[in-house]
Amino acid sequence: MRRTVEVAADRGALMEAGAAAFVAAARAAIGAHGRFIAALSGGSTPRALFELLATERLASSIDWSRMHVCFGDERAVPPDAEASNYRMAREALLNHVPLPAAQVHRIRGEDPPQVAAEAYERTLRTLFATPAGPPGACFDLVLLGMGDNGHTASLFPGLQAVREAERWVVAESVAEVGMWRITLTPVVLNGAADVLFLVSGADKASMLHRVLDGPVRPDTYPAQIVAPHHGRLRWLVDTDAAAELEER
Numbered sequence: 001m002r003r004t005v006e007v008a009a010d011r012g013a014l015m016e017a018g019a020a021a022f023v024a025a026a027r028a029a030i031g032a033h034g035r036f037i038a039a040l041s042g043g044s045t046p047r048a049l050f051e052l053l054a055t056e057r058l059a060s061s062i063d064w065s066r067m068h069v070c071f072g073d074e075r076a077v078p079p080d081a082e083a084s085n086y087r088m089a090r091e092a093l094l095n096h097v098p099l100p101a102a103q104v105h106r107i108r109g110e111d112p113p114q115v116a117a118e119a120y121e122r123t124l125r126t127l128f129a130t131p132a133g134p135p136g137a138c139f140d141l142v143l144l145g146m147g148d149n150g151h152t153a154s155l156f157p158g159l160q161a162v163r164e165a166e167r168w169v170v171a172e173s174v175a176e177v178g179m180w181r182i183t184l185t186p187v188v189l190n191g192a193a194d195v196l197f198l199v200s201g202a203d204k205a206s207m208l209h210r211v212l213d214g215p216v217r218p219d220t221y222p223a224q225i226v227a228p229h230h231g232r233l234r235w236l237v238d239t240d241a242a243a244e245l246e247e248r
């Protein structure tokens, strides 16, 4: 696994770097195999990145007709709920670009969580033409964030999902946030060609140091479980988030 850590001067520069990486990954995948399949992260950090991708300057540099959008995780809420990752992506990006609706694959957070997880695994298996077993070629790009407790997607400390070895998508009740979450597992995340973490802000500095510089303990720091088998792993962070990182 090739891992790099790139530090941007500030949050604005971080979003520009993230958008440039997204556009480059899209163009490379479409050039190489005619389509681009990306998994979007949720939470608050990517909203500004999505809004940047929706600007004429950047939206005009992607062939959206050849793109498929998936989600790394979802909260067990309806698609119009304030907490919905799909709603955030729709408002910040999907409503503003010519991406065919049939190529937006959202997690049905309104359904019973186990049902939503199983259905989403079927959706991904169809998309990747892998009816059974581990993923072969899968996501061209997976966007991820990191919580100040070291979680990523909805892989939270101490949850079984962190160690899942078979299923591509699982649902778990997360006491820490008081709700059910549906999340992609390491099985499919680590099959990606390119994983891009976007981390911003001083409140993430201590955890980022532990995740990148500390001992590998994924049950405590789930973001550490993300290690693409054949792909690239990039951490794009801003100066505030990088404040405690060891010299590289």
Ligand code: 6PG
Residues within 6 Å of the ligand: 041, 042, 043, 044, 045, 046, 072, 073, 074, 075, 085, 144, 145, 146, 147, 151, 152, 153, 154
């Ligand atoms: C979610 C995300 C989650 C997020 C981190 C960071 O559904 O909440 O997928 O993994 O990336 O919690 O969230 P912030 O960007 O809001 O700090």
